Amino acid sequence: MDLVPAETVLAELAPRPTYARVRELEAELLKHEQADCPITEHWADGIYGREMFAAAGTVIVGKLHRHATLNVLLQGRLKVTDADGSVREMAAPAVYVTPASCKKVALVLEDIRWLNVLPTKLTDMAAIEAKFIVPETPLIEVSP
Numbered sequence: 001m002d003l004v005p006a007e008t009v010l011a012e013l014a015p016r017p018t019y020a021r022v023r024e025l026e027a028e029l030l031k032h033e034q035a036d037c038p039i040t041e042h043w044a045d046g047i048y049g050r051e052m053f054a055a056a057g058t059v060i061v062g063k064l065h066r067h068a069t070l071n072v073l074l075q076g077r078l079k080v081t082d083a084d085g086s087v088r089e090m091a092a093p094a095v096y097v098t099p100a101s102c103k104k105v106a107l108v109l110e111d112i113r114w115l116n117v118l119p120t121k122l123t124d125m126a127a128i129e130a131k132f133i134v135p136e137t138p139l140i141e142v143s144p
Contacts, residue, residue: 017085022103026061051115054108062104064134069098069116076112081105
């Protein structure tokens with residue numbers, strides 16, 4: 001897949017990108033410098049919140065979650081793929097649930113703060129990821 005400008009990424013994926021197409025995009029993006037998306041972690045009794053900041057123009061390919069995930073757009077505006085692959089624009093404040101096994105792609109239109117909320121008492125990041133994230137086959141570049 002050829003690298004496309006950030007503003008056309010979701011248009012290039014539409015309509016309804018397959019999992020394989022999203023992985024192709026992810027592989028291409030990994031060939032380039034990665035955006036700095038700072039994470040702030042929050043814990044309450046039995047709840048873990050992972051808050052991410054991303055600047056306008058950032059393209060984000062999410063991880064594959066084992067379970068439904070509560071998503072909260074705290075600030076900003078973005079375009080994001082839904083579970084069915086359709087693309088929708090969201091503006092803060094917004095709350096929605098992503099079903100299990102949904103791998104999202106987002107284009108940040110205005111700086112965002114995004115919060116995922118997960119039910120766990122775990123505090124070790126590796127343990128949290130093992131519990132909630134589906135391992136995916138590593139992306140490897142094959143020479144022609």
